[in-house]
Amino acid sequence: MPEEREIPRIIEMNEDLTRDNEELAERNHKKLKKHNIKSIDVVGSIGSGKTSIISMIAEKFHTDKKIYVICGDITTRIDADRIEAHGAKTIQINTGRECALNAYHIDKVINSLPLPDIELLIIENVGNLICPSDFILGVDKRIVIMSVSEGDHVVIKHPLLVKMSETLIINKIDLVDAMDADLDRMIKDAKSINPNINVIPISVKTGENVEKILELFDV
Template identity: 40%
Template sequence: MRMQFLNVSHIISMKHDVFKENKDLAGKNKKALSDAGVFSVNIMGAIGSGKTTMIEEAIKALKDKYKIAVIAGDVIADMDASRFIRHGVTTIPANTGKECHLDAHLVNHSLKGINLKEYDILFIENVGNLICPTDFDLGEDMKIVIVSVSEGDDIILKHPVIFKTSDLAVINKIDIADAVGVDPATMVRDIAFLNPKLPVLLTSKKDKATVDSWISVIEKGILSKKKQ
């Protein structure tokens, strides 16, 4: 008996434009943050890339000089949020439920819980993912993507969009590159291939000089915002 399969296409009318609504809300977030003089950073990367650790390093170095707030995005857990709270900074857990990214609405809702004029910098730790966050602007000043050498030296070319739309790329955990058989230089070349203008930092928590370079980028952003 021969089976026949019908290829049927359905056109679904979407009266609700999710991306337009997100863009509009992102614009409102950006204005609110700008009016308050807050430098905002959207930090993206896969689970295990070291996003939380790098934010912690910046907090430890800068919290005595600047007022810091963090939006800690996660699907359901608040473990990362608890790490930031231990450093004594204002932390807002932002659980997305089943969504693999933060959006402008969730950030907008999170911002309503604080007085922005009391802060100098807002770290937004996005959900651990290298694909979904690229479609959703949050109203941030700077998009940073962090990848770890433990993800393999082909991770860059597998996720081209995030490297084409970010303002800074960080290749993290370079101290274990030999152990995992990855050449960070290959990752740097792949980033340059996708986006020749994208600045790249190589970092390791165990190398103070590389951590200082990371902190310097964040502080330059804060100071630049204050001059506007």
């Protein structure tokens, strides 16, 4: 009888893939800095408010700044069309089965863009709070958006993404009472994971604190 092969109980992630991504991300960053382009990666779950917030930024600044938005999604360009309607130029990346953008996606896109004509590049990552933690893209900063409607435990359940982000936007604070959510707990959880993170509670629907978001993107 043929000898049975032992199947490993744990399969480690390919470290070479991660290392290659980091090297390409560094090249992306240098290329963007060379052209004085400010770049921001926006991550968050589907329905957290990423597209609404980016649309608001486009509406506010598109007459003063040359804005491009790279939209990542599994399929369709629904979000890209929404953002474009507010004045920003958009590029859609449909990832198929891949649940996050990586440095290779960004490299391919920026090589096709008129970089001298861009001042602000916003990347709307694929909608989830897990996969984007694995891939840096080569941008200046990362903003993570979470919402009260996801439950007040959502922050503590995603520590890696909080640790890797400069700013946490907590959206839909108008629903705190309806969701019986503890906003203070969400803020404390974020600070316990990343003491340096900037936490901004907002409501896109009511407009509460949105001026702080406009300041954040007015780079």
